Amino acid sequence: MNPLDTPLTRRGFLGTVGALGGALALAACGGKSTPPGTGGATGAAAGGASYSGPAVKLAFWNGWTGADGDFAKQMVDQFNKANPNVQVQMNVYQWADFFQKLPAAVQSGNGPDVSVMHIDDIPTQAAQQVIVPIDEIAKALNLSGSQFAPAVWNGGMYNDKRYGIPIDVHNLGLFYNQDLFDKAGISAPPTNESEYLDALDKLKSKGIQGSWVSPFQFTGGFMFQSLLWQFGGDLYNSDNTQATWDSDAGVKALQWMVDLVNKGYSPKNVGQDADYLALKNSKNAMNWQGIWQVNDVNKLTSPKIGLAPLPKIGSQGGVWGNSHQFVLPRNGSNDSNKQAAARYFIHWFTQHEAEWAQSAKVPAETSLQQSPEFTKLTDLKPFAQEVPDVHFPPAVAGIGDATGKLYDAIQAAVLGKSDPAGALHSSANTATGILSSNKKKYG
């Protein structure tokens, strides 16, 4: 099977690929008893466009603990049915545990055969050789930078080698409570600062605190970053050697969030996840929330939750986002058949990217964002619309250590423990120190 030229024909080809995969699988069924080694691991050379080796089992680890995990399981089942000689077993861990377990498992030779991680974790794991380069898969899939937003495409790179195959973009959007909007007489979701504040005043007159500000990374940290970009700032300088979130734009962004609390548009002391739960309980009217919750709000019979792009509070568009990318963990067993099958699985999954979007994600490939399979998912449209404005975490090894300091500062300010400028300034100083010590460590 030759890699196909354009994504458009590739999509048209999906059915054929599936059928061929099935046929190959059937052909391989007869060779089930083939001892390892004799079955050709041609898939590896071909970058995973097909797999014709003996039957193998693959372990697939990810951190999809929510509804997206259920959806991934369905896709894995679909893959397993179509490919009887490659059986994928999926294991889900909390992302927080995931990055303790995965490196340890890989190091001891018990790592999974295939995995998924976020853009900002790829460089750290690549530098530590937890994952291996997979340029040839990108080649076999005929992927090129022009098909993706630059940050998504470059986020999969580390030291000029490709480690991640992007499958989605997941970003923030405005989740609003339609029932409360009706009650306050708000006709449409706000799109800019004056509309936002106007909506908040209308809600306030009905006794509703309309925009709960979370002091935690979910979602206060994401809200801050979106505002920072909207006001023209950025997290780090261009070569990622200095934290710059204490710029005027940063101070403005954090002050804006703190003002929501001070002016009574948000209660004080919002607990973890309370901003989102209150939205669903009709206590909060607007939440800057991740696309991954779309399927969750759609399960509600009441209240109705509407979805819209983030309002432009600053002078330009700015939306926090991230991307899931497939990675190949370093394999201790060196079983070339497994490696070939894992490549084939990544290949297959990437070609079903439009289906994966149903788990409430925007497809990573820009052309797929216009595809009928995706555009029929109307709930996700506002999120896809925002993609040009989405900023991703920088792809630098150990970047999470530095950004963690930002989340501490946001919390201190939103909880009224310190003033925004002071908190941002001292955390940026600390983070700059961390960047330089990480640079020394990871090179």
Next chain:
Amino acid sequence: MTGTVTAERTQSQATPVRRRPVRGHGVATPYLFLLPYGVLFIGFMVIPAAYGIWISLHDYDYLLPHQPWVGLQNYTDLFKSGTRDSADFWNSMKATGIFTLFSVPFLVVLPLGIALLLNRAFPGRTFFRAVFFTPYVLGVAVVSVLFRFLLDPNIGVVNTYLHHLGVARNIPWTTQLPWAWVSLVGMTVWWTLGFNAIIYLAGLQDIPRELYEAADVDGATNWDKFRHVTLPGLRPVMVFVITLTILASANMFGQALLVTNGAPANQTRTAIMEIGQVGLRQYRQGAAAAMSYILAVVLILISLINFRLLRNRGEA
């Protein structure tokens, strides 16, 4: 090993008749009985602990090919202000200290009271013993998530009822001090007091009944009996409970991680959270090992003081 033990037993069964009537076992028998624990203790405690010292002397990341030797720098950095970890680490040590200081007295005294009550004869005693012990069987994640939602400042059940009763509004149970400590200490006491109560209960049942009868004959009041019979009788149990509770409190991790997640501004981030963060999320095992050793030394010192104090009082 099984063969040896069987041989020993056969021998020891035979010995009383033939040669050495007094000795009941072979020379190696006690050590053989200790062996299974010894293997685990050496394998999972002694060797890792010693290896940890080695790790703490390096800029250690087990995933990287080179682990540069840094000598004592991981330790000295912690005592130097302005270094990457010193402020966060000592802040977390302080958090652990506060939690221990406030949870231990409750966890030592309350279970004793409950054990005294549950030691009396009354209908439904077994039921109540079970009731007090039940929370202890729940996992930390279950308890913590439960309390996080019960105690949510704005949408929690507790604040809703307090508001309806007109007591207070929107107490920030999980996001501000001192409330976050009240929550963490309170839920931990609720969760683990059953365990200490069971140990006290076992201790109470070991105190000879004759002592109480003798005290009755001497005309002792209930307070006298508690003061002069119960408390001295419980002293070894008490030492055990206090030591264990201090160590358990100093290792507090899950509750703070899940209920407050360190809020506000990392003031409830405990030492174990900090060590986990540095060692497992930032992949700096050298610095994390150094922190662990400092925490361990502090705990050893506290345990020694604890033993000494309680022993001296016993001798007095």
